[in-house]
Structures are given as structure tokens and as C-alpha cells.
Amino acid sequence: LESKLPNVGTTIFTVMSQLATEQQAINLGQGFPDFNPDPRLLDMVSKAMADGHNQYPPMPGIVALREEIASKVHKLYGANYDPLTEITVTSGATEALMATIQAFVRAGDEVVVIEPFYDLYLPAIELAGGIPVVVPMQAPDATHATYRVDWQRVRAAIGPATRMLMLNFPHNPTGIVMTEADLDALESIVQDTGVMLLSDEAYEHIVFDGNIHQSIARRELLAANAVVISSFGKTYHTTGWKIGYCCAPQALTAEIRKVHQFIVFTVPSPMQYALAHYMQDPKPYLGLSDFYQAKRDRLHAGLAKTRFQPLPSLGTFFLLARYDAISDLPEADFARWLTLEHGVAVIPVSAFYRQPDAPESNHRIVRFCFAKQDSTLDEAVARLARV
Numbered sequence: 001l002e003s004k005l006p007n008v009g010t011t012i013f014t015v016m017s018q019l020a021t022e023q024q025a026i027n028l029g030q031g032f033p034d035f036n037p038d039p040r041l042l043d044m045v046s047k048a049m050a051d052g053h054n055q056y057p058p059m060p061g062i063v064a065l066r067e068e069i070a071s072k073v074h075k076l077y078g079a080n081y082d083p084l085t086e087i088t089v090t091s092g093a094t095e096a097l098m099a100t101i102q103a104f105v106r107a108g109d110e111v112v113v114i115e116p117f118y119d120l121y122l123p124a125i126e127l128a129g130g131i132p133v134v135v136p137m138q139a140p141d142a143t144h145a146t147y148r149v150d151w152q153r154v155r156a157a158i159g160p161a162t163r164m165l166m167l168n169f170p171h172n173p174t175g176i177v178m179t180e181a182d183l184d185a186l187e188s189i190v191q192d193t194g195v196m197l198l199s200d201e202a203y204e205h206i207v208f209d210g211n212i213h214q215s216i217a218r219r220e221l222l223a224a225n226a227v228v229i230s231s232f233g234k235t236y237h238t239t240g241w242k243i244g245y246c247c248a249p250q251a252l253t254a255e256i257r258k259v260h261q262f263i264v265f266t267v268p269s270p271m272q273y274a275l276a277h278y279m280q281d282p283k284p285y286l287g288l289s290d291f292y293q294a295k296r297d298r299l300h301a302g303l304a305k306t307r308f309q310p311l312p313s314l315g316t317f318f319l320l321a322r323y324d325a326i327s328d329l330p331e332a333d334f335a336r337w338l339t340l341e342h343g344v345a346v347i348p349v350s351a352f353y354r355q356p357d358a359p360e361s362n363h364r365i366v367r368f369c370f371a372k373q374d375s376t377l378d379e380a381v382a383r384l385a386r387v
């Protein structure tokens with residue numbers, strides 16, 4: 001059998017979570033909370049079920065939920081998306097990404113991707129017959145504490161064969177965020193090239209240190225040819241529900257729905273009713289950054305007392321740390337060793353590179369997820385202090 005994806009194995013998140021379970025390690029690898037969502041949200045799901053919302057909801061999502069999404073996006077970013085024709089509820093950000101890529105990328109089209117990147121992007125592009133064009137970020141060095149995107153390099157990668165540019169801010173795994181200057185740079189790229197944007201904003205509500213999320217949806221010029229994606233999993237501590245959404249102009253949404261209707265048709269009804277109700281209150285998503293900032297600070301301070309060297313995290317629920325004072329193993333081997341020998345599972349950052357095993361993809365940095373109870377973080381730090 002000739003594989004369509006010969007270079008793809010099992011996703012690193014599954015590999016590390018399985019290893020963590022086998023080893024009974026503390027799992028700071030795969031990104032998910034180890035605590036429950038708001039009990040009020042859970043009650044709303046039970047109520048939706050008892051009220052009879054147990055059959056197929058509309059293909060693009062229930063209208064009440066799409067209206068709440070439209071109103072939130074308008075309030076936060078000033079954008080106007082028509083809930084009926086421009087917003088689609090999807091099976092997580094994952095399906096929104098996959099449906100969008102399958103809808104627009106043709107065989108031979110180039111898709112510009114910034115490295116490191118979330119592990120779904122390349123296989124999704126390749127399944128569509130597209131050609132990923134990878135633009136590396138600049139790694140942190142003596143003068144720059146965090147990763148940076150060089151927009152000139154991004155601009156240079158865009159040519160006549162480019163179908164779209166993929167973006168992901170707040171960024172998994174580096175934790176960097178968009179600034180207004182980044183939006184300006186993007187605007188000039190879009191003005192020059194007219195390139196379509198696919199903006200994965202799964203962590204839109206997790207931005208630290210008083211900064212605000214610079215969504216693509218804030219700029220009309222960018223939003224006019226963009227698909228903006230988010231995930232309720234990250235926002236409401238419900239990664240297992242697999243619900244997200246995408247916002248895009250009508251002509252783009254129509255194409256995305258042609259694919260969405262034949263991947264999953266729609267997503268679970270009771271959760272959609274519950275989310276539509278729960279979203280009316282902005283406090284949970286407005287408070288999320290503070291909630292996670294305290295956890296970031298806790299893990300950062302804890303790691304700073306170990307031989308790991310934490311890097312700044314400006315958004316998401318991830319923090320990177322260098323381990324070169326401990327080992328010179330490649331990152332995947334180090335992550336495995338740490339899980340087996342010290343009972344803490346992490347994600348090798350090299351998994352977010354096109355060639356995970358190449359020396360240039362291995363900077364001796366691993367990713368920690370801090371979407372965990374304080375007691376979990378404290379126990380992990382106690383173990384890491386012994387490394």
C-alpha cells in the first residue's frame with residue numbers, strides 16, 4: 001500500500017499522552033486542562049439534553065450560537081460577520097483548519113507556513129496536494145528573549161503559486177503574540193500580494209501582561225480575505241467536546257461549508273445550546289488571561305529554580321524551557337527520558353518542525369502545558385527540581 005502521508009506517524013500529543021499514562025507521569029505534554037469546566041456550563045448541557053436538543057442541529061451550527069459568536073467578535077474586534085452566512089461551528093479548530101485547507105488548496109498550490117507550526121498544518125496541506133513553503137521564525141538568542149517572525153521573509157515566500165498564508169497567534173508552541181506592528185506588516189503583505197489568510201486563533205483569549213489579542217479580524221483589509229478560527233476547547237476548558245468555529249466572508253464560508261457538511265455535517269447539539277447560553281456572559285472569556293497568567297507565573301518561577309531555563313510566554317497555556325544545562329539529547333529523546341526517569345511528560349518543540357529529527361530543528365527546548373491545577377504544577381516542579 002502506498003501511503004498518502006508516508007512521512008506522518010502518530011501525532012506527538014498522542015504519543016506523549018500514552019507514555020504519560022503508561023508511566024503514571026504528570027502530563028504537562030498535550031495541551032488540556034486537568035480540571036473541570038464551570039459547573040454552570042455542565043448544567044446547561046444537561047438541561048439542553050433534557051429539553052430535547054438531541055437530534056441533528058443545523059449543518060453550520062445552531063443560529064443562537066452563531067449569533068453569540070458574531071456579537072463577541074464584533075465587541076472584541078469590531079468586525080461584522082453575518083451569523084447566517086459567515087460563521088460556521090466546527091468540530092474543534094482542527095476541523096475548521098482541515099475543512100478550510102481542503103476547500104481552497106488545489107494540487108500544486110503553495111501554502112506559506114511559519115515554523116515552528118502546529119502539527120496538523122503540513123499533513124492537511126499535503127492531503128490536498130498542496131506544497132508547504134516553510135518560513136522559519138528567528139530563534140531566541142543572546143539579544144532576543146523570544147522567537148520572532150521576520151515578515152520580510154514571509155513576504156519573500158509569497159509568489160504566484162501561493163494559495164494562502166497560515167498564521168497562528170497566540171502561537172503554539174512559542175507563546176508569542178501578534179502586535180499592532182505585526183498587523184501593519186501583514187497589511188502591507190496583503191496589499192502587495194492579495195494573499196488569503198488562514199488565521200488559527202485558538203488561544204485568542206489567553207494573552208498576558210495586559211496586552212490584548214490582535215486578531216486578524218480587527219483590520220478590514222485583512223479580514224476581507226481571511227478565515228479566522230477559534231476553539232471553545234481552550235476558552236471554556238472543554239477540549240474533549242471538540243467544538244470550535246470559523247469566521248470568513250460569505251464567498252469563503254460557502255466553500256468551507258461544502259467540505260464541512262461532508263466531513264462531520266454538524267457538531268453535538270446539546271453542547272451548542274449550552275455554549276450559546278453560557279457565552280452571553282463575557283466574564284469567563286474576559287477573565288481567562290488572568291487565570292492563566294497566574295499559572296504561567298507559578299510554573300515560570302518554579303522552573304527558574306531548577307536547571308531548566310524558562311523562556312517568556314506571552315500567550316497560550318504553554319511555556320518553553322531550555323534544558324541544555326541538563327542534557328544534550330535531541331528533544332524527542334529528552335522528552336521520553338524525562339517522562340520515564342522523572343515522571344513528567346513534556347512535548348519536544350522539534351515536533352513542530354518540518355524535520356523533527358534534523359539537528360537544526362533541535363534547540364534543546366521542550367514545551368510545558370500549564371493548564372493544570374496549582375497542585376499539579378507544584379508536584380511537577382518538585383520532580384523537575386531533582387533533574
Ligand code: PMP
Nearest residue numbers: 092093094118172202231233244
Ligand atoms: N490549533 C492550535 C494552534 C492548537 O494548539 C490546537 C489544539 N490545542 C488546535 C488548533 C486544535 O483545536 P481543537 O482542539 O479545538 O480542535
Ligand code: GLN
Nearest residue numbers: 013014029030031032172
Ligand atoms: N493542541 C494541543 C496541543 O498543542 C493538542 C491537541 C491534540 O492533541 N490534537 O497540545
